[in-house]
Amino acid sequence: MDVAYRIARTDAERADVILLRDAVYVRDQGRLADTADTAATFDRFDGTAEYIVGYLDGAPVGTVKVIPDSPSGLPCDDTVDLSPLRPGNRLVEFGHLMTLPKLRHQEIGMALMRQALVHGVRAHGATHIIGDFFVDDSGGLRSFYQDIGFVALGEPYTDERFRGAPLSLVAALDVLEAARAARDDVHRGNRVLQYFFGDYDSYASADPKEAVHAHPAPAAG
Numbered sequence: 001m002d003v004a005y006r007i008a009r010t011d012a013e014r015a016d017v018i019l020l021r022d023a024v025y026v027r028d029q030g031r032l033a034d035t036a037d038t039a040a041t042f043d044r045f046d047g048t049a050e051y052i053v054g055y056l057d058g059a060p061v062g063t064v065k066v067i068p069d070s071p072s073g074l075p076c077d078d079t080v081d082l083s084p085l086r087p088g089n090r091l092v093e094f095g096h097l098m099t100l101p102k103l104r105h106q107e108i109g110m111a112l113m114r115q116a117l118v119h120g121v122r123a124h125g126a127t128h129i130i131g132d133f134f135v136d137d138s139g140g141l142r143s144f145y146q147d148i149g150f151v152a153l154g155e156p157y158t159d160e161r162f163r164g165a166p167l168s169l170v171a172a173l174d175v176l177e178a179a180r181a182a183r184d185d186v187h188r189g190n191r192v193l194q195y196f197f198g199d200y201d202s203y204a205s206a207d208p209k210e211a212v213h214a215h216p217a218p219a220a221g
Contacts, residue, residue, distance in 0.1 A: 001056065001106060001107075001108070002056070003054045003055065003056050003061065003062075003108055003111065004054070004055045004056075005052055005053070005054050005055075005111070005112070005115045006052070006053060006055070007050050007051070007052055007053075007119070008050070008051040008052070008053050008063075013051075013053055014051070016053055016060035016063075017051045017053060017060075017063050018035050019060060020053075020060055020061075020062065020063050020098055020100070021035045021038075021042075021096070021098070022034075022035045023100055023101070024098040024099075024100070024101070025098070025162075028101045029165075030163065030164065031162040031163050031164065031165055032161075032162070032163070033163075041161050042096065042161070045067050045072065045074070045075060047072070048067060048068060048070045048072065049065050049066060049067040049068075050065070050066045050067075050119070050123075051063050051064070051065050051066070052064050052066065052112060052115050052116055052119065054099075054108055054111070054112055054115075056103070061099060061100050061103050061108060062097075062098060062099035062100065062103070062108045062109060062112050063096065063097075063098060063112065064094060064095075064096065064097040064098075064112040064113060064115070064116045065094065065095040065096045065097075066092060066093075066094060066116050066119055066120055066124075067092065067093040067094075067095065068090075068091075068092050068120070068123075068124040068126075069086070069090065069091040069092065069093075074091060074093045074130060075093060075095060075132070076093055076130050076132055076153075076170045079132070079154065079157060079168075079170050080153045080154040080170045082130065082153075085128055085172060089127040089128050090124060090125045090126055090127050090128070091126070091127075091128050091129075091130055092120040092124050092126040092128070092129055092130070093129070093130040093131065093132075094113065094116050094120075094129060094130070094131050095131070095132060097109055097112055097113060097116075099112070110195070113196075114195065114196055117129065117175075117196055118203045121175065121200075121203060121204050122203060122204070122206060122207075126175055127174070127175050127176060128172050128173060128174055128175060129150075129172065129173040129175060130170065130171075130172050130173075131145070131150060131170070131171055131172075131173070132159070132168050132169070132170050133145055133150075133168065133169055133170075133171060134165060134166040134167070134168055134169075135156050135166055135167045135168065135169050139156050139167060140152070140156075140169070141169055141171055144192065145171060147190055147192045147193060148173060148178060148192055148193055148196055149173050149174065149177060149178035149181065149193070150171040150172065150173045151171055151172055151173075151174075152169055152170070152171045153170045153171060153172055154169070154170055155169075156168065156169045157169075175200075178193065178196070178197050178200075179197045179200035179201075179204075181193060181197070182194055182196075182197035182198050182200065
């Protein structure tokens with residue numbers, strides 16, 4: 001699937017983010033009544049945040065939000081204490097990862113997450129990625145995120161922004177630790193970890209101005 005990924009910089013591209021939010025959070029999942037009343041919640045970090053949008057045949061099909069730490073903090077500061085992670089590190093939070101319902105399970109979400117990781121490392125020097133994830137059926141962090149290296153920072157909680165959603169859980173990923181793990185013999189068979197960090201040295205040393213680009217997802221199985 002030939003999906004092109006780019007950072008939303010124009011008014012039209014920002015409007016595409018809202019269209020995706022409406023398609024997923026409002027129409028498909030019913031977790032928001034509408035997309036208009038999000039200034040105090042989803043959009044309050046938009047002064048520092050960036051959105052990466054995936055386009056298929058020119059139409060938006062998915063997006064993810066990348067929020068570098070700043071004096072204003074991060075969204076997850078409302079839920080957990082991130083201060084132990086900050087000294088000597090650079091935190092970047094990912095949020096609102098979504099794809100159109102008709103295109104789910106086709107690796108677009110995974111590719112968006114990789115795009116966010118690469119951009120976070122290149123543009124913001126990220127040493128730690130912070131995420132706020134829905135829990136699995138056991139109330140813990142989903143195995144996909146554990147396989148990459150995310151570690152829960154607190155207890156599951158109810159995110160009041162979403163109606164009828166599962167409990168949420170904030171987790172952190174040590175980027176350098178994950179990159180080291182991807183190089184050792186124990187984790188060479190972890191295709192998810194290899195997908196995100198197998199070429200870490202290459203993208204970490206690349207020009208931060210290099211455009212967001214596609215990268216094939218690992219084969220299933």
